[in-house]
Amino acid sequence: MTPIGWNNPRVRSFVYQASVLAAVIAIVWFFAATAQENLQRLNISSGFGFLDNTAGFGIIQTLIPYSEQASYGRAFLVGLLNTLVVAVIGIVFATLFGFLIGVLRLSNNWLIAKLAAAYVEVMRNIPLLLHLFFWYFAVLRPLPGPSESLEPLPGVLLNNRGLILPAPVFDAGAVAFFTAVAAAVAAGIFLVVWARRRQRATGKRFPAWRCAAALVVLLPALTWFIAGAPFHLDFAVATAFDYSGGMRLLPEFVALVLGLTLYTAAFIGEIVRAGIQSVGKGQREAAASLGLREGTTLRLVIIPQALRLIIPPLTSQILNLTKNSSLAVAIAYPDLVAVFSGTVLNQTGQAIEVIAITMAVYLTLSLITSLAMNWYNARIALKER
């Protein structure tokens, strides 16, 4: 019996853990203090005050109001939103397309299955950066200059400066219209859920989808006419070199989404294939013997079971896509890395702060994504009762 109860495993483990904790804190402290001291010695500015300084540079795609007089903090938000919009759109497209590829690869049609297999092998074995360059210059090459713009529809212009659409401008009364849309969608969802419950409970069927669709179309349409069409379109006007006004989809954006989607979809396709093949053959045969059709079997029997295997690796792919979007700067799409840890870092010289903020953003985005996917995974996981 030692005086401090060393033989007590709980005491011992506490001592070990506390020592490790103290060591980690001391090391972090040591690095932070050394960095701070060196920065001061070398006369390099530090601190986060620069975020309020005037940025003074332009950004080609801004989802929130931004001008050269805005602050670095504002430029950061612009970059963050540009990253988010690419990531979200990329994730949606890559997941849908990846599922399609995964299912097609298992098709009984020889040609389709082989085409899907070839797609996967080609796409996933080419580095992403090359994808981006390829798609960027592939998108640019066939497009004409602004003076020879294609006009597939009146007001819709396509040239190598982007796809220019008329921008909707909301007038007074638009609020009522948007409220009506939201209300109709909410009511529609409620209707579908209610109908499903009632069918389960009583077996009575109700044409919920059709009713919901009618609701979503009719209610906003009615408000539209009552409010007197609270929109007008802002058409692009030709200038010396280009067009001004309207909405614009940049070629850089299209190339980035295209590259990220096609690349990630190849990986997701393989994950989906693995998931589906993991479901026992007996399940399919059982479904067939119940008289379910091929599509219905896939939707109601195979996919729900396959999802349990698909979701965890799918989460990794989604995280990869978000992080890979940081290659955007190579093709001049102004994402967070291009704007913030590119231009802002260079103009302020505050590498530690800027990189720390950028890392914190990607970490936060990844953790939020993981959290959401883990929640979904827990929901669909096999529940053993």
Next chain:
Amino acid sequence: MKNPLVALIAGILIGAGGLYFFLPYDPLTLGGGAAQVSSGAAGDGAERASAGETLRRVRNRGFVQCGVSQGLPGFSSPDERGNWSGIDVDFCRALAAAIFGDPAKVRFRPLSAKDRFTALQSGEIDILSRNTTWTMSRDTQLGFDFIGVTYYDGQSFMVRKAAGIKSARDLAGGTICTETGTTTELNLADYFRSRGLSYKVLSFEKNEEALVAYDRGRCDAYTTDASGLYAQRLKLTDADANMVLDDVISKEPLGPAVRQGDPQWEDIARWTLNALLNAEELGITSDNVDEMLESGNPRVRRLLGREGAYGEAVGLRPDWAAYAIRAVGNYGQMFERNVGTETPLGIKRGLNALWSDGGVQYAPPVR
């Protein structure tokens, strides 16, 4: 000791106590101590501590680590066999010759515009000789000192002749391609903003892609320093269909930078450049430098180390300047060889002529 809280506190105390001895300073007085170090010692103590450190490190290593561009003809660009050439490259060779007596004792580190400052700050390179504009914020906030101007430049635009653009003003509403992380982005914004004109900027990470995008018609203009435009124009599919506008929208004094805090190294770099400029003024070239050693002109004798102890004052041999001049020639030779009218770039001396020839290149005397 059944109480886990007591054990936890005991553990922290033991752990922290043990670590206390390994820390190089007292963490408990860190706030005050660090402030003291910086306020009291940033001026003298810390600097004196690192004075001469760079030269010592370079000598031990056996070569100068020089940060250059990833390929800008005339300033720093490698040929097919990996041999670098250009004004910025030659300056580093001159520096190596001044230190080691051998211009080959230099290694070139290609850096993107985005990475160049971090590379210098972190000590990865000894000198940044990479067509970098000397600005106040870079000089004062990044922890650098610029040692002089190797090339007086200004930002301009390259446009397609067919577009009928006569001046930068005509670019209003157009799209302009450039490289990210440079002063060009800011000058561009200043120029158009101050005139109330709109513009769109596409910032690429590397100028190769920016140039390809311009070549494919994605942008109406490509902008960078005029010297760079002349160099880049040669890479286009049809160079003759493009032209550089006469408008210059900014002052871009390009020069090498070193880390702050080592006055000796700063002096070596500054006076190597001054020596090349003075050599041109005194008519010393790489061909006649050995004859000039016997010259009777006291200014020549001082520069070449025949009189006085100017080299020793910065930790170098007396005839350091003679080695530098022998290696790359004087400033004028360096200019003409790399970017002058006989080269594909065909740039006239202009602002970069010596002060005595109507330019602004002027070096303080060696005495």
